[in-house]
Amino acid sequence: MSSVAVIDYGMGNLHSIVKALQHAAPDVDVVCVSDADAILRADRVVFPGVGAIRDCMQALNQSGLSAVIQQVAESKPLLGICLGMQALLTDSEENGGTPCLDVFAGHVLHFPEALTGDDDNVLKIPHMGWNQVHQLHPHPLWENIPQDSRFYFVHSYYAQPDDAAVMAATTQYPEAFTCALAQDNVFAVQFHPEKSQAVGLQLLKNFLHWDGRVL
Amino acid sequence: MSLAKRIIPCLDVDNGRVVKGVKFVDIRDAGDPVEIARRYDREGADEITFLDITATHDNRDTIVHVVEQVASEVFIPLTVGGGIRTLDDIRRMLNAGADKVGINSAAVFNPDFVREAAERFGSQCIVVAIDAKKVSQPGEESRWEIFTHGGRKPTGIDAIAWAKKMVAYGAGEILLTSMDRDGTREGFDLPLTRAISEAVTVPVIASGGVGNLDHLADGVIEGKADAVLAASIFHFAEYTIEQAKRHMAARGIEVRL
Numbered sequence: 227m228s229s230v231a232v233i234d235y236g237m238g239n240l241h242s243i244v245k246a247l248q249h250a251a252p253d254v255d256v257v258c259v260s261d262a263d264a265i266l267r268a269d270r271v272v273f274p275g276v277g278a279i280r281d282c283m284q285a286l287n288q289s290g291l292s293a294v295i296q297q298v299a300e301s302k303p304l305l306g307i308c309l310g311m312q313a314l315l316t317d318s319e320e321n322g323g324t325p326c327l328d329v330f331a332g333h334v335l336h337f338p339e340a341l342t343g344d345d346d347n348v349l350k351i352p353h354m355g356w357n358q359v360h361q362l363h364p365h366p367l368w369e370n371i372p373q374d375s376r377f378y379f380v381h382s383y384y385a386q387p388d389d390a391a392v393m394a395a396t397t398q399y400p401e402a403f404t405c406a407l408a409q410d411n412v413f414a415v416q417f418h419p420e421k422s423q424a425v426g427l428q429l430l431k432n433f434l435h436w437d438g439r440v441l
Numbered sequence: 442m443s444l445a446k447r448i449i450p451c452l453d454v455d456n457g458r459v460v461k462g463v464k465f466v467d468i469r470d471a472g473d474p475v476e477i478a479r480r481y482d483r484e485g486a487d488e489i490t491f492l493d494i495t496a497t498h499d500n501r502d503t504i505v506h507v508v509e510q511v512a513s514e515v516f517i518p519l520t521v522g523g524g525i526r527t528l529d530d531i532r533r534m535l536n537a538g539a540d541k542v543g544i545n546s547a548a549v550f551n552p553d554f555v556r557e558a559a560e561r562f563g564s565q566c567i568v569v570a571i572d573a574k575k576v577s578q579p580g581e582e583s584r585w586e587i588f589t590h591g592g593r594k595p596t597g598i599d600a601i602a603w604a605k606k607m608v609a610y611g612a613g614e615i616l617l618t619s620m621d622r623d624g625t626r627e628g629f630d631l632p633l634t635r636a637i638s639e640a641v642t643v644p645v646i647a648s649g650g651v652g653n654l655d656h657l658a659d660g661v662i663e664g665k666a667d668a669v670l671a672a673s674i675f676h677f678a679e680y681t682i683e684q685a686k687r688h689m690a691a692r693g694i695e696v697r698l
Contacts, residue, residue: 239535239536239538241509241512241535241536241537241538242512242516242538242540245512245513245514245516245538246516249513249514249516276563276565276566277562277563277565278563339642347665348639348642350642350643350644350645350667351642351643352564352565352613352643352644353444354565354613354614354643354644354667355444355445355446355447355487355644355667355668356444356445356447356487356697357443357444357445358443376445376697378517378518379444380518380565380613381565398443399443399444400443420516421516421517421518421540422516422517423482423516423517426516427516
């Protein structure tokens, strides 16, 4: 039986992601863990997160998990979700500038205030709800997910990688921003697959059967 | 291509059972919130809201079990409101699998509770529920105030100023209910919805008064709501969520189909 470790570093509840992983692949052992050994032993690792980046990075640095995640990013399939994606960039402008894990070179920026959408209404922040995910290249994690499927988002900051080659998908709000990143064995999404019904479960299922190789 | 407007069915739960009469033809137990939530999920609900109206404190654990069960098999955002008064209440709901909590009267009695909740759990999970009623006289400029206790007790607080304050305190979303329209099936209070939606930067969910599918579309088009919430039109199987979405799409609204 293969295993997946969901990193528990005290930021928010992990109930939804654990249940969704179990639902997506009943043949996989899902564990919620906070110690380095258990994370490094698992076949795959999910790095979730909600809340503020400063608290997130503080928790990761104090527990020593920052180095563990960087090690995982070098060695086995890793899926970053929401704040877990943002934390993989070099830094974030949230909380007055916060250094992050630098797995992907780039920055995390706030959506500009007072933007207007197609209908001339002010765009609300957070970007909350179901928006379309435009896949840029084929990838094992997009398997059986139709192009431009809607996933559930809730965030006020977004990732801007330095290298366009790591962009895996974009979403319009109102301009295109990077909503998924992919590089070797690492995949990261701004949306919440665990809250995105059938397409979200499919993405989790794809991850749980992914060997970490790209096409 | 842009963000879809959301349709959110709301279930009023009393002692673990859905009340206000739910009538589905192919549902075995019409009062079971888990079964109804499953049905709404299949029909394409964008989120589901549970409003716990259990009166006695002793029975408040039942909503936790409902959320746990639903969150184990329905993978869309879940919101729980009703009786959320302490940080511990919020923690219990989030641990049970809720994604957001609705704070209503506790915010009115102690606005700092919203600030503390947003700091502790993040704005993304804090929905401030506002019950507003029109207080201006005919001919005067429209004015709405906040009411508590199911619309019975006035507070003297201006609804627009209150919504702005709650966003400044960390609310990630506003659930706006017109107490004049709630239960009337005459449609949302559109001027109220629009006034609040244009006054705040966060998404606004319109609630109170939906009687037909055009009301939902009006809430988005004229009320500028980011999401629309309804209970009875879905409960009584008058319309499915999918019908509602197709109707909104036909009126030019972007929805998730």
